[in-house]
Amino acid sequence: MFGFFKRKRHASFSPEVQVLWSEVEKFRVRYRGSGRSNERAFDDAAEEIFATLIAQGSFAADLIIKRGWSVADATHMMIAEHVSAEILSGKLHSYRGILNDKGNAYLKLFKVCTEKMISSGRIPAQESYAGMREFEQEIAAIG
Secondary structure, X not given: OOXXXXXXXXXXXXXXXXXXXXXXXXXXXXXXXOOHHHHHHHHHHHHHHHHHHHHOHHHHHHHHHHOOOOHHHHHHHHHHHHHHHHHHXXXXXXXXXXXXXXXXXXXXXXXXXXXXXXXXOOOOHHHHHHHHHHHHHHHHHOO
């Protein structure tokens, strides 16, 4: 009558964005219990990933439909890419080569997602472990 309780219309998202976001939420549930700082870091990363999915929805469709990635692998890749970019920005370092609490939580999240992609067969184990060592060397040089 007065318009106080009108429902807001939300933008509709593509099915690919919806399933990716659903998988991020499933990952959040499975990641609970890994420590408060780790959970808080994941919440921050998930928020940024969702904003990226909204802005670049075609990326989700390309990854899942055109490239044939599974939803779980696509989710793990997006999380790993986001947290690695944040770590390499240098904003999460306390000192040169030393990550702060959020940086350490992001590094753990990166390793968990990489391990998930290795176990699914999406990326080869030997190349991944070599890549992780290089990544840790880059972290040591930044800050």
